[in-house]
Amino acid sequence: MSSRIRVFATSVGTKLLIGITGLALFLFLITHIAGNALILLGPTAFNHYSHALTSNPLIPVIEIGLGLIFLVHIYKAVTMYLGNQQARPVAYQVKKGQGGPSRKSFSSTTMIFSGLWLVLFVVLHVKGFKYGPYYASEEEGVRDIYRVVFDIFRSPLQVGFYIVSMLVVGSHLWHGASSTFQSLGLDHPRWTPRILALGKVLATVIAGGFIVIIVYVHLFAGQVGQ
Amino acid sequence: MRLNLKIWRQAGPNAAGRLVDYVADSVSTDMSFLEMLDVVNEDLTKKGEESIAFDSDCREGICGTCSLVINGIPHGPDRGTTVCQLHMRRFKDGETVTIEPWRARAFPVLKDLIVDRSAFDRIIAAGGYVSVNCGGAQDGNAIPISKDIADAAMDSAQCIGCGACVAACKNASAHLFMSAKISQLALLPQGQVERQRRVLSMIEQADAEGFGSCSNEGECEAVCPKEIPISNIALMTREYVKAVLAAK
Numbered sequence A: 001m002s003s004r005i006r007v008f009a010t011s012v013g014t015k016l017l018i019g020i021t022g023l024a025l026f027l028f029l030i031t032h033i034a035g036n037a038l039i040l041l042g043p044t045a046f047n048h049y050s051h052a053l054t055s056n057p058l059i060p061v062i063e064i065g066l067g068l069i070f071l072v073h074i075y076k077a078v079t080m081y082l083g084n085q086q087a088r089p090v091a092y093q094v095k096k097g098q099g100g101p102s103r104k105s106f107s108s109t110t111m112i113f114s115g116l117w118l119v120l121f122v123v124l125h126v127k128g129f130k131y132g133p134y135y136a137s138e139e140e141g142v143r144d145i146y147r148v149v150f151d152i153f154r155s156p157l158q159v160g161f162y163i164v165s166m167l168v169v170g171s172h173l174w175h176g177a178s179s180t181f182q183s184l185g186l187d188h189p190r191w192t193p194r195i196l197a198l199g200k201v202l203a204t205v206i207a208g209g210f211i212v213i214i215v216y217v218h219l220f221a222g223q224v225g226q
Numbered sequence B: 001m002r003l004n005l006k007i008w009r010q011a012g013p014n015a016a017g018r019l020v021d022y023v024a025d026s027v028s029t030d031m032s033f034l035e036m037l038d039v040v041n042e043d044l045t046k047k048g049e050e051s052i053a054f055d056s057d058c059r060e061g062i063c064g065t066c067s068l069v070i071n072g073i074p075h076g077p078d079r080g081t082t083v084c085q086l087h088m089r090r091f092k093d094g095e096t097v098t099i100e101p102w103r104a105r106a107f108p109v110l111k112d113l114i115v116d117r118s119a120f121d122r123i124i125a126a127g128g129y130v131s132v133n134c135g136g137a138q139d140g141n142a143i144p145i146s147k148d149i150a151d152a153a154m155d156s157a158q159c160i161g162c163g164a165c166v167a168a169c170k171n172a173s174a175h176l177f178m179s180a181k182i183s184q185l186a187l188l189p190q191g192q193v194e195r196q197r198r199v200l201s202m203i204e205q206a207d208a209e210g211f212g213s214c215s216n217e218g219e220c221e222a223v224c225p226k227e228i229p230i231s232n233i234a235l236m237t238r239e240y241v242k243a244v245l246a247a248k
Ligand code: FES
Pocket: B055, B056, B057, B058, B059, B060, B061, B062, B063, B064, B065, B066, B082, B083, B084, B085
């Protein structure tokens, strides 16, 4: 046992890896929403932020890293889910939630489905924005990503898809954000209840925050030139 | 009191099982759940039918042998109790009660409500013990253990190995059981020598037995008759990380 590679192959190692990558993705999402909030300050601030990001030579490296983190998280979660399905070949005729101190919720029982939805979402999202139409802004070499955002969210269909996807993000984080800490073995009688509560608050704030931005853009899209 | 029972009957490990309806008449509210089943079995025997196979031993909540899922909850509706400690006053006249065995690949059904839990024995045999010979019993005060640590170790040591954690977990994971044993020994001085080997081999054994992984839902903690918390699982994870880092 315990050649260093096999460390992450055990059931506990799998949790560690899903936890670490999940935490990284969660932190990424926080920086993402902070950046998106700049859209409320108008085109100059938002385009400059986007330009500063895309012109940074480190960004391609970080993107590859982020992509790998996504892949590891997805691969480990899917294989764990399939393994777990095999661990109970005959289902209960009657099964109830156990109540009491259990952390089970709609969110925790649908992690695999919310996760798979988000895989699809991320692909479409990156395709629509990063690889979406290029509009030049008034400034030389700066992409008018602000206009892309307003273009996309003019469509009620896109708004609907994005709002549903943000609710799915919220659901995934409702269990996932605090669960990463338990997966990493971080537990404390005083702090764990706070982490559990904070996870739910942040899930709500992040999903709600993205939805506010989407609705804001949709409502004001008419005022921004075609 | 009269109850409508739906009980899982399965002739053997490879036979197909199904829920069979029985009526338990004249059940006294003072009976324990297992006594109620005893009465049902006596009636079956009188009628010349085969009695329902279920496990029990101490009938006072300390051995972990009894193992029934009652209306979808391992050990039934009461918190912090085993089936043998459950009383019929907890049920209403005319209620329908469904009784099933633990369900997990690693706990195959032997007959009716009895499952084979030897997978737990093999996990313990993989490292859940202290094998260091230390001669005759020493004076208890020779190894000072602070009250906090002793209490924490005692809390983990309360595990009776019934397997309700596995039965309740949607992944049929044995993490709570394993972690209780690992915590108990990791906290005490006697467990130090084999500390790293223990966590690695017990986890390896549990995985090999076909138990699932853990999704941090804590259904196990909610049904545990000894109310062992999943903070033990976090401790096991820390033990695992330390053992991996220190592995030679
Ligand atoms: S029979 Fe011993 S714990 Fe229930």
